[in-house]
Each structure stands twice: as structure tokens, then as C-alpha cells.
Amino acid sequence: xxxxxxTTINGDHEEFVCEADETLLDALRDHLGLTGSKxxxxxxxxxxxxxxxxxxxVCACLVLAAEAEGRRVxxxxxMAEGGELHPLQQKFLDAAALQCGICxxxxxxxxxxxxxxxxxxxxxxxxxxxxxxxCRCTGYDKIVRAVLDTAAEMRSA
Amino acid sequence: MRYEAPETxxxxxxxLAGESGVAKxxxxxxxxxxxxxxGMLEPALVVDIKRIPETRRIDAEAGGFRIGAAVTGAEMGExxxxxxxxxxxxxxxxxxxSTQIQGRATPGGNLCNASPAADCVPALAAxxxxxxxxxxxxxxxLAVEDLVEGPGKIRLKRGEFVASLFLPERAAGQGDAxxxxxxxxxxxxxxxxxxxxxxxxxxxxxxxARVALGAVGPRVILAEEAAAxxxxxxxxxxALEALAAATSAAATPIDDKRGTTDFRRKVVGVLARxxxxxxxxxxxGEKA
Numbered sequence: 001x002x003x004x005x006x007t008t009i010n011g012d013h014e015e016f017v018c019e020a021d022e023t024l025l026d027a028l029r030d031h032l033g034l035t036g037s038k039x040x041x042x043x044x045x046x047x048x049x050x051x052x053x054x055x056x057x058v059c060a061c062l063v064l065a066a067e068a069e070g071r072r073v074x075x076x077x078x079m080a081e082g083g084e085l086h087p088l089q090q091k092f093l094d095a096a097a098l099q100c101g102i103c104x105x106x107x108x109x110x111x112x113x114x115x116x117x118x119x120x121x122x123x124x125x126x127x128x129x130x131x132x133x134x135c136r137c138t139g140y141d142k143i144v145r146a147v148l149d150t151a152a153e154m155r156s157a
Numbered sequence: 158m159r160y161e162a163p164e165t166x167x168x169x170x171x172x173l174a175g176e177s178g179v180a181k182x183x184x185x186x187x188x189x190x191x192x193x194x195x196g197m198l199e200p201a202l203v204v205d206i207k208r209i210p211e212t213r214r215i216d217a218e219a220g221g222f223r224i225g226a227a228v229t230g231a232e233m234g235e236x237x238x239x240x241x242x243x244x245x246x247x248x249x250x251x252x253x254x255s256t257q258i259q260g261r262a263t264p265g266g267n268l269c270n271a272s273p274a275a276d277c278v279p280a281l282a283a284x285x286x287x288x289x290x291x292x293x294x295x296x297x298x299l300a301v302e303d304l305v306e307g308p309g310k311i312r313l314k315r316g317e318f319v320a321s322l323f324l325p326e327r328a329a330g331q332g333d334a335x336x337x338x339x340x341x342x343x344x345x346x347x348x349x350x351x352x353x354x355x356x357x358x359x360x361x362x363x364x365x366a367r368v369a370l371g372a373v374g375p376r377v378i379l380a381e382e383a384a385a386x387x388x389x390x391x392x393x394x395x396a397l398e399a400l401a402a403a404t405s406a407a408a409t410p411i412d413d414k415r416g417t418t419d420f421r422r423k424v425v426g427v428l429a430r431x432x433x434x435x436x437x438x439x440x441x442g443e444k445a
Binding site: 001003019020021023042043044047050053056057058059061062063064066067069110113114128129130131132133 | 158159160162183186187190191193194195203205207229231254255256257258260261343344
């Protein structure tokens with residue numbers, strides 16, 4: 001069974017056709033050319049496919065594409081404003097808070113969601129919020145510090 | 158596979174009842190999608206219940222709360238009245254998975270996935286929660302501990318599904334708590350879980366108790382003898398020690414990669430005792 005889905009992705013109206021058992025992650029990557037969201041585990045453990053669905057942080061690998069009908073999806077591709085990187089993106093670059101980069105889009109989407117809810121998180125709050133995002137390169141320290149530093153800069157901006 | 162997203166309970170029942178092959182209900186999908194993708198399940202029909210308003214609301218009812226089966230853990234944690242009344246149920250739900258999982262995972266799904274290690278089930282059972290089941294013959298209420306039959310099995314007839322859960326009015330002097338053991342601080346599956354709900358009178362004497370155990374049997378265990386032993390006590394050290402011994406005796410754990418039989422039997426007593434102390438403090442109005 002194929003399903004026609006009409007949805008909003010990064011503010012743009014989108015329509016696509018998918019199989020009923022296809023995930024939102026596969027639809028984003030294979031039908032819409034939005035390959036920023038990555039598949040790490042495909043079971044909701046690693047967070048590399050983190051996207052916002054109606055304002056909630058979710059794993060796109062655990063959402064059926066058909067569920068996006070009429071919903072609002074935000075992906076890493078919508079994070080920069082035109083040519084200007086989001087402060088988190090810039091900080092991750094400046095602080096080398098990534099190595100291979102596969103987990104980075106998920107971390108950025110998740111960290112942005114955190115700072116929108118809590119502009120002044122403690123280190124513990126950052127670590128718990130990001131516990132669903134796995135990184136096998138950095139040891140997390142640079143990522144956590146980059147999020148805390150960005151939060152501090154955004155508060156004083 | 159066919160995907161349907163009906164907007165009424167009746168339409169969902171009609172779809173589920175009308176499917177001759179395997180039909181599955183989709184709430185948060187955090188278990189179902191993993192099962193679909195691994196090939197464990199190949200349903201002919203998936204019915205997404207999230208567009209049915211009744212499954213997505215937390216309503217006040219009879220002094221308690223009616224929680225839609227597709228309400229998420231994050232939404233439960235953001236509901237101040239629910240957190241104030243049933244902190245043990247909410248903390249059990251919030252222990253499940255990451256921020257991403259909390260944005261999707263539901264108490265209805267946790268119950269119906271019927272994992273012996275499901276965190277929110279012992280907490281719900283201790284709280285005396287019931288599930289509203291809708292089906293071709295109308296709707297019925299069933300105690301959550303009676304819904305689960307065994308690992309991955311629930312007692313539902315064709316066409317039936319869980320539409321909501323009901324938590325009763327929290328009585329004066331009542332408090333609940335849930336604790337689990339995992340070998341790290343979070344993001345893991347319970348090796349052992351224990352939910353306790355207590356009612357104390359003005360003198361701090363226990364007048365009612367429910368104790369429910371997770372991951373120490375094929376389904377949630379309502380430790381009725383252990384709970385009865387608390388009634389009439391002031392939950393002093395001797396009463397808590399007796400509770401620990403009685404819950405360990407009630408447990409029927411297996412050996413598996415998460416823990417041995419002996420370890421689980423020991424730890425379930427420790428957790429029941431600690432959860433009872435937290436529930437006692439909450440019943441007495443202390444924030445814990």
C-alpha cells in the first residue's frame with residue numbers, strides 16, 4: 001500500500017508518496033533528499049535521526065512516514081537561517097565538538113530543542129537531555145561544553 | 158501492510174475487528190516500529206490511534222485522571238496535577254528511554270507491549286489503575302495487572318484495544334513510588350522494578366498498601382501478602398524488613414543476561430523497602 005503524505009518540513013509545504021511501512025527517516029532521506037538526518041541504529045537508541053515532530057524531539061526512524069500527514073517536521077536542514085549557521089552549529093565547529101560527524105545533526109537538533117526549553121541548563125541537565133544521542137568519537141566532553149558555552153553566549157546576546 | 162489513522166474509537170474498532178490478518182495498534186511506535194523493522198512482525202494492518210482525541214488527552218475524572226493510551230511520557234511529566242497526585246506513576250513512565258523516546262512512548266504502549274520489565278506497569282498496578290478497553294461489544298474497565306497475560310501477550314479479544322488508563326483519586330494520606338535497578342544511571346531496561354502505594358492515617362499508621370513487582374516474573378506480580386504485612390504498622394524498620402523478605406519470597410525471577418535469579422530475588426526486596434520509604438514520605442506530604 002502506498003500513502004500520499006502532505007506535511008510541512010522546515011516551514012515548506014511538502015507532498016510525497018511512500019510505502020505504508022516506510023519510516024519518516026527513509027522518506028526524508030530517500031524521497032525528499034534531506035540526508036542530514038542519519039541512520040545509526042534504526043531502533044531509536046542512537047539519536048542520529050533526531051528531528052522535531054510538532055515541536056517534540058523524536059527519532060525519525062521510529063516514526064512512520066505516513067504519520068507525518070498534516071504535522072510539522074523540522075530537520076537539521078532547517079537549522080541555519082539562510083547562510084547563517086545557528087549558534088550551536090558555529091560553536092560545534094569552533095570547539096571541534098565532532099569528529100566523524102555522523103552523530104552531529106542529531107546532537108544539534110536535540111541541543112537546540114533543549115536550549116529552547118531551558119536557556120540555562122546545568123551540565124547534568126545537558127548530559128541527561130542528550131543521553132539519547134550516541135557519539136563514538138568525541139567522548140562527549142567537547143559536545144557538552146559546546147552546548148553549555150552556546151547557551152551562555154545566547155543568554156548574553 | 159495497510160496504514161490507517163481513524164479519528165474515532167468506533168472507526169478504530171471497526172478496522173481492527175474487520176481485519177482477518179494480523180492487526181496492530183500504533184501509539185508511540187517505540188516498540189512497534191522496532192518489531193516491524195526487524196521482521197519480528199509483519200502485520201496486514203497498522204491502526205494509528207493518535208488521531209482519536211480520547212487517546213491524546215489527560216482529563217480529570219471522578220477526582221482522578223483519565224490518561225489517553227497515546228499520551229506520551231513527556232506529556233505526563235509536564236502535567237503538574239498528575240505529577241503532584243501520582244509521582245510514582247509519572248517517575249516510572251519517565252524512566253523509559255531518552256528524551257527522544259519520551260516524546261513518543263506511551264503508557265498504553267508500555268502496558269500492551271507486555272514486556273515483563275515494563276517500567277510503568279508495576280507503578281500503575283500499585284496505584285490501582287485500570288485500563289479502558291474498547292471493542293466490538295462496547296467498552297470495559299480492567300485492572301492493569303489483569304490485562305497482561307505473559308511476555309508479549311495481553312488479554313484482548315479481536316477488535317479490542319486499550320483506549321485510556323484511569324488513575325483513581327489520590328486519597329488523603331496516600332503516596333506512591335517506583336524504583337528500578339539497572340546497572341547504569343539511565344537508558345536501560347529494568348533488571349528489577351518495584352512500585353509501592355501506601356495510605357497512612359493521621360498517626361502515620363498504614364491503613365492500605367499495594368506492592369507490584371516488575372521483571373521478576375513473566376508478568377507484573379501484585380505482592381498481596383507483602384502489602385498486607387504493612388497494614389497496621391508505622392512502616393518502621395521492622396515492617397520494612399518484613400516487606401523486603403515477603404517481596405523476595407513473592408518473586409519468581411529467571412536467570413538471563415540482565416541478572417540472575419538470586420540477584421533479582423534479593424534486589425526486589427531492597428527496592429520494595431526503599432520504594433515503601435519514599436511512598437511513606439510522600440504520603441506524609443514530604444517532597445521526595
